[in-house]
Amino acid sequence: MNKFFILLLSSVVALQTKLFTTPIFSFMPKLKLHHIILLSKSTDKNIFNNNIINDVYIIDYTPLEDINLKTGIKLFLGKKIKGHIRIVHMNKINKTTLIDDWYNETKFNTLNKFDDENINKIISKWNSTFQLYENNCQHFGKYLIDEINRL
Numbered sequence: 001m002n003k004f005f006i007l008l009l010s011s012v013v014a015l016q017t018k019l020f021t022t023p024i025f026s027f028m029p030k031l032k033l034h035h036i037i038l039l040s041k042s043t044d045k046n047i048f049n050n051n052i053i054n055d056v057y058i059i060d061y062t063p064l065e066d067i068n069l070k071t072g073i074k075l076f077l078g079k080k081i082k083g084h085i086r087i088v089h090m091n092k093i094n095k096t097t098l099i100d101d102w103y104n105e106t107k108f109n110t111l112n113k114f115d116d117e118n119i120n121k122i123i124s125k126w127n128s129t130f131q132l133y134e135n136n137c138q139h140f141g142k143y144l145i146d147e148i149n150r151l
Contacts, residue, residue: 014041014042014043014045015039015040015041015119015148015151016039016040016041016042016044016045016047017037017038017039017040017144017145017148018038018048019035019037019038019141019145020035020036020037020038020098020099021034021035021036022034022035022036022099022102022103023099025067033138034060035060035137035138035140035141036058036059036060036102036137036141037058037059037141037144037145038053038056038058039056039057039058039059039119039148040053040056040057041055041116042054042055050095051096052092052093052094052095053090053092053093053094053095053098054092055090055091055092056089056090057087057088057089057090057114058087058088058090058102058105059085059086059087059088059114059123059144060085060106060137060140060141061084061085061086061126061136061137061140061141062084062130062137063075063081063082063083063084063130064081064082064083064084065081065082075130075131078131078132078133079131080130080131080135081129081130081131082128082129082130083128083130083135084128085123085126085128085140086106087111087112087113087114087123088105088106088109088110088111089111090102090105118151119148122148123144126143126144
């Protein structure tokens with residue numbers, strides 16, 4: 001009986017999450033309104049307190065269209081556009097360069113799925129219609145963290 005219980009406990013993966021705010025526009029780096037979620041399978045409850053973070057996923061939700069004046073006006077007026085979820089895996093990341101490293105990585109190497117089916121189910125339930133006031137990156141961040149905490 002004890003061996004079964006130990007096996008069961010060892011198969012449970014602890015998911016650690018942390019929300020970070022990032023700039024929406026590169027020319028306004030102090031305006032940190034875009035939310036990204038750091039997700040780790042580490043058993044270390046303090047992993048996000050370390051300056052170097054190993055084996056972390058960064059997940060965010062953003063408009064699919066490039067943000068230009070026309071798209072910005074549509075969003076400001078409350079129009080809906082197509083959004084998408086980006087998943088980036090980083091083997092090692094430094095918290096002081098996290099935003100720049102993540103931003104550079106999203107240009108070239110995003111994933112379509114997470115390596116955990118429970119997380120993929122949560123992500124697939126998200127409405128991908130981006131709307132600035134009702135369905136944006138901040139709403140997605142709260143949704144994702146709340147759903148992961150329910151697992």
